[in-house]
Amino acid sequence: MNETVIKVENLYKEYRLGIIGHGTLCRDLQSWWAKLRGREDPNALITSQGEIKKKNLKDHILALDNVSFQINKNDLLGIIGSNGAGKSTLLKILSEITFPTRGEIKIKGRIASILEVGTGFHSDLTGRENIYLKGTILGMRKKEIDRKINDIIAFAEIEKFIDTPAKRYSSGMYVRLAFSVAAHLDAEILLIDEVLAVGDNNFQKKCLKKMEELTREERTIIFVSHNMNTISSLCNKGIYLKDGEVQMISTPSECIKKYINEGKNSDRPDNYIFSGPLISKIHFNEICINSREGVKNPVIRPEEDIKITLQGECLEDIEDFKFSLSIFKDDIKVLTMQDVKEPQKLIKGSFLSEFVLGKYLFRPGVYTITVEGNGRDKKAWISGKDIESFTIAEEYCQQFKRENQGIINIPDCGKRRYI
Known part of the structure; x- marks a missing residue:
């Protein structure tokens, strides 16, 4: 056992806000007299039964x-x-x-x-x-x-x-x-x-x-x-x-x-937070991980492929443009991908960019996603830091043995031959 x-x-831990004491001599005397007589403090936030006095909420805080x-x-x-x-x-x-x-x-x-x-x-x-x-x-x-x-x-x-x-x-x-x-x-x-x-x-x-x-x-x-x-x-x-x-x-x-x-639901209730000169021209409607729409920080099993989808609207043509998607762990950039090999025009209308990663690539833990977009003009950019996250489940598998303990794990990438 x-x-x-x-x-x-x-x-419970209660703190008074502002100056030390109640702010008035009358209330200080009330508290002192109640304590002297073994009674409940009339100016306390919490009663002896653990109930909260609503009238005192402005002057006190429950840490x-x-x-x-x-x-x-x-x-x-x-x-x-x-x-x-x-x-x-x-x-x-x-x-x-x-x-x-x-x-x-x-x-x-x-x-x-x-x-x-x-x-x-x-x-x-x-x-x-x-x-x-x-x-x-x-x-x-x-x-x-x-x-x-x-x-x-x-x-x-x-x-x-x-x-x-x-x-x-x-x-x-x-x-x-x-x-x-x-x-x-x-x-x-x-x-x-x-x-x-x-x-x-x-x-x-x-x-x-x-x-x-x-x-x-x-x-x-x-x-x-x-x-x-x-x-x-x-x-x-x-x-x-x-x-x-x-x-x-x-x-x-x-x-x-x-x-x-x-945290994500409170920080970004409706829209993804991006910055840059192009925020008025590019709007993101959905950033989806493994087709799990609306699911924040999905848990992905090691044997699953990872598919990240960016879906949005472009309000006008942008020349020589490409999206980059970076994955971070503990503020360390693990890798970066682009949606096109060479920059090309982002055409006005709806767009869909997909990024696919193989199974067993990431070790267990929490990963965050940053999305950036750049056009021909250096001033034409858009960026969203830590806009999404996902968790690789802590499940043992053959690919996670001790010899594979880097930031990422690339299985079956080596070959042996005899000469």
Whole structure:
């Protein structure tokens, strides 16, 4: 039976907007008198029964709204959501940096956290002194920290600066030391906010590998990130937060799918967003992936071919024109295709451009599509970035074996002959 290490029930976090306090002496006295008598605050947004007072909505905001979930030992939980969804607030409450307005949290085990850059460090202490400080806070003895300090410093790769005051560290050095300390000291639960985005690419990979190792050592990790591919490949459980509410608790791939679909539907309710001088002459009616009209971020199985169709209207002839379609993964351009070999006239009227890619080409993950069009005149162009996306399902197949782990996988492209 899986052991529950974190259980959150009916969690609310309320913040007042504007100035500190209620803004009037009368309301401050009302709140003080109610608290003194053990009564409910008449100016609070949430009642003791968890109901929201509509009249106070203008003065307050719910950063977390009735959040409930539980995490088992060894789980690697990924939390996703747009900015302001409540992800960082949730981690701060779990870290006891701030306290909830209402709700109950049960935690079994010691917690180490990496939140905002510099959080948990004393700027006047050296890196070495901060390591001992963090270990002491976790309840470790000096001898225990002594045994691990060399590994911590080596992992952080800041040996040269370890006896320098932390206030002289760059943001990247802060993150390196913070992660190394949290990962090597004896904490059963590790909370990581988006600070890893500050580090360089090689150190990020090193951290992700270390996180995988920690889960095998029976540690529990909660990881907040905007990198969907990292969440998908690293985590075994996902939570999607929106406006402080839990929208989904499921597998990472399902949470990512719902997040991307809702984001696209809200950002572009009717039309695709393009820029450039030709937006008044070229209108796109439908950008379809594998004939799934209206389906945002379709999930494609590895054995399926991928057919991307651009359908629209051209309001006047455009000389020497061609469409280019680029596919990205994690902001890295994977490939680019054109609808014609040589530029040719785009004739006034309806047009249909098709791009076909073979099966087993892409490895599992989320991919985005950017469309561009260029005419003879350098000023004649149109561009739409990240206008669509698709997900390659995480299904094992022979073509995805270890020897085929590039950004793309091209099966059966080699030949052998004997001479």
